[in-house]
Amino acid sequence: MRTLPKPVTAARLAEETGVSVRSLYRDIDSLRAAGARIDGERGYGYRLIEDYALPPQTLDRLEIEALALGMAEVRAMGDPDLAAAAASVVAKVAATLPDDREQHLFHCVSKVYRPEARYAPAQHLGLIRQACWREEALTIHYTDERGSGTLRTILPLAIIHTERRLVVLAWCRLREAFRMFRIDRIVEARVEGGSFRPGRASLLRDYLEALESENATPATRSDA
Structure with a gap:
């Protein structure tokens, strides 16, 4: 009811939630x-007037503009999972x-x-995002700018959204160093099975500190 056009019929709600219409009632x-x-x-259909599960929000007009603009930008990135999440955020906030x-x-x-979407579809983006969340090692087949595979x-x-591409910041066990990998050059990816939890936050902090000390940016340093 937060996200579907109003009023929402019982049949549509039942379809979305995977229950019978009788159960939906x-x-x-x-x-x-x-x-x-x-x-x-x-x-007739239903409309959620007030959502008891969410606290009321006291956003001013400028905050609402910032929220709407930010979520619209996310929807325009080209990542269908984030686009759906952005739409859900707007619907939840609107309900309050x-x-x-x-x-x-x-x-x-x-x-x-x-x-046009800012980023081309990235085949392994969802897997990489999950691996970041779960702090799981990944094995990747990577192709550099010369076409050589490793x-x-x-x-x-972390996943960095630069102006025109997506980059994953990582610790590379082969090089034993921090590296950046363009996600569009990752040909294959699979979860290795080893966890480095807890470790992501401290490793990321060290990486960002190293970048800052070298006056480098994610757009200019990579493992090409």
Whole structure:
């Protein structure tokens, strides 16, 4: 109900949640009993007026503009997982705003116009993101700018969004040093099975400190 066009029919909600329509009706009654303000009825559709599961937000107009602009930029990146997450964030925030602020969120002054996605689809982006979260080593087949391929085992630390490409910051076990790998040059990737937890935060801090001391940027230093 937060994300779908309103009013949302029971059939559509049942399809989204994977339950029967009869179960969906019971769920609506349970949510109302728990404090959710849900407008609508059977045969017409439902609209979430007030979400009891989320605290009310007191955002001013400029904060709403910043939120809407930031989430629109994320949706324009070309990462379908982050795009869906951005839409969910907007819907959750909207559910906690007064009516006038909710309308401002959906009809904000600040807009993003990007005819093409900023980044080309990255085949292994989801796996790399999960490995960063879980602090898991990855084995990658990497192709450098000359077309030469190497097999590396890396400890992925962070994904950097530069102007036109995605880069993973990592500790490379082959080089025994910090390295940057362009994600579009990773031909294959698999979880190695070894965990370096806890370690990502300290390794990333050391890497960023090294970059700062060398006056380098993620866009200029890489393991090409």
